[in-house]
Every structure is written in structure tokens, then in C-alpha cells.
Amino acid sequence: MTVYRIKSKSRSWDGEPIGILILDAAYPCVPGNVGNATTFPFPVRYKEIRGSSIERLLNERDPELLKPFIEGAKELEAEGVRAITGACGFMALFQRQVAEAVEVPVFLSSLLQVPFIYRTLTSKQKVGVITASARCLTDEHYANVGITKEMPLVVCGMEDQEEFRTSVLEEKGTMDSDLVEREVVSVAERMVADNPEVGAIVLECSDLPPYAHAVHKATGRPVFDFITMIKYVHSALTPRPYEGYM
Numbered sequence: 001m002t003v004y005r006i007k008s009k010s011r012s013w014d015g016e017p018i019g020i021l022i023l024d025a026a027y028p029c030v031p032g033n034v035g036n037a038t039t040f041p042f043p044v045r046y047k048e049i050r051g052s053s054i055e056r057l058l059n060e061r062d063p064e065l066l067k068p069f070i071e072g073a074k075e076l077e078a079e080g081v082r083a084i085t086g087a088c089g090f091m092a093l094f095q096r097q098v099a100e101a102v103e104v105p106v107f108l109s110s111l112l113q114v115p116f117i118y119r120t121l122t123s124k125q126k127v128g129v130i131t132a133s134a135r136c137l138t139d140e141h142y143a144n145v146g147i148t149k150e151m152p153l154v155v156c157g158m159e160d161q162e163e164f165r166t167s168v169l170e171e172k173g174t175m176d177s178d179l180v181e182r183e184v185v186s187v188a189e190r191m192v193a194d195n196p197e198v199g200a201i202v203l204e205c206s207d208l209p210p211y212a213h214a215v216h217k218a219t220g221r222p223v224f225d226f227i228t229m230i231k232y233v234h235s236a237l238t239p240r241p242y243e244g245y246m
Contacts, residue, residue, distance in 0.1 A: 016045040019081030032210030089204035125199030132205040
């Protein structure tokens with residue numbers, strides 16, 4: 001007989017290993033987006049950080065957001081998650097502080113994968129990053145996720161792509177997903193055409209994983225994003241016994 005033990009007397013549910021901090025924004029979260037729970041083959045628990053708008057996080061880099069991010073992480077921890085991830089790569093701004101504030105592992109930004117990927121490439125190759133806004137990424141974001149000057153990046157932004165800009169950054173309320181796919185593929189194709197030394201691509205933005213397959217097909221490069229990171233983290237939290245034969 002298997003005997004289970006409660007983990008918290010203040011919680012009457014279990015089985016949500018991944019907690020996701022998500023922005024206070026309003027645009028369609030299509031399947032494949034971090035903000036769409038059907039993206040994942042396992043349960044996730046969301047925590048919206050009230051007041052954490054795209055404007056405040058990306059453009060203003062508002063330090064006042066740190067407090068609600070920490071509060072949200074602590075709430076997720078109390079609700080039983082065993083790791084916390086983000087839903088915007090620009091949450092890198094608070095990676096170190098949030099990780100220090102809780103006892104479970106924290107993976108706020110897909111950019112955390114860059115140092116890992118960099119170590120797998122040859123010295124002549126670079127990591128390509130497709131971001132929601134190249135203008136908004138700073139050295140502070142990079143430093144907080146362990147990206148150093150020795151790691152050569154090629155960074156291309158989506159901020160000048162009409163459908164992406166208006167649907168995501170400006171939150172117009174609708175999104176033509178097929179058009180966004182064409183836009184991100186165009187950016188990726190231009191990236192590798194101008195920089196053939198790009199050996200792998202990281203999609204910073206949580207809205208771009210739905211198009212990872214198209215980017216891979218168009219460029220032939222490995223594509224990493226929030227979903228590859230979150231699935232990796234989940235696999236470490238829920239290792240399965242192996243069965244087979246020899």
C-alpha cells in the first residue's frame with residue numbers, strides 16, 4: 001500500500017509542480033503561448049502580477065515591480081508549486097531577487113538558456129536571440145541570467161513587425177496568428193542570412209513559441225524558447241521510473 005503525506009495543512013490540492021508568473025496584459029494567448037495552459041502536457045498554476053504592464057516592464061524597467069513579483073512568487077510557493085517560471089523574457093530584470101526570495105527554483109526568463117546553449121557551440125558560432133523588442137534588452141537583463149560579454153549574440157527584435165507590435169506590444173485585442181508566424185519567420189530568415197554563424201536560436205518572448213516549428217523549418221537551427229525551458233524544468237521535478245528490457 002502506498003502511503004501519502006500532506007505537504008501543507010493550509011492547502012487542499014496538489015499536483016501543480018510548475019507555477020508561472022504572468023504579466024497584467026490583455027492579448028490572445030494562442031496554443032503554444034506560455035499563457036495558454038493547453039500548451040503544456042502537465043498542470044501549471046498561474047499568478048498574474050497586477051500592475052505589471054508591458055509598458056512598465058519593457059519600456060520603463062520599473063524597479064517598483066520587484067515587490068509584487070516577489071509577493072507573487074511567494075504566493076505560488078505557498079500554493080505548492082515546486083518551481084517558478086515566468087511568462088516574459090524581460091522578467092530577467094528580477095531573476096536574481098526573486099530566486100533569492102523563495103526556496104524553490106526560479107526560471108523567470110527564457111534567456112536563462114543562452115549560457116547553456118553557448119557552451120554547446122563552436123568558438124565561431126553565435127547564439128541568435130529573437131526578442132519582442134531589441135531596443136529594450138539591456139546589459140542588466142543579460143547579467144541577471146548569466147549572459148556575459150564573452151557570449152556573442154545576434155539580437156533581432158519584433159517591435160517593427162506590424163501585426164506583432166499592434167497585437168502584443170500595443171494590445172489591440174486581436175491577433176492574426178498566421179501573419180505573426182510569417183513575421184517571425186521573416187526575422188529569423190534575415191538573421192541567419194546576415195549572420196550565417198548563428199548556430200542556435202532563442203525566442204525570448206513568451207508569445208513566440210507557437211512559431212518555433214516554423215522558425216526551425218525555415219532556418220534549420222535548433223530553436224529554444226520558454227516551452228523548451230519549462231518542459232526541461234518539469235522533467236527534473238517529476239523524474240519517471242524506466243521500464244524496458246535488454
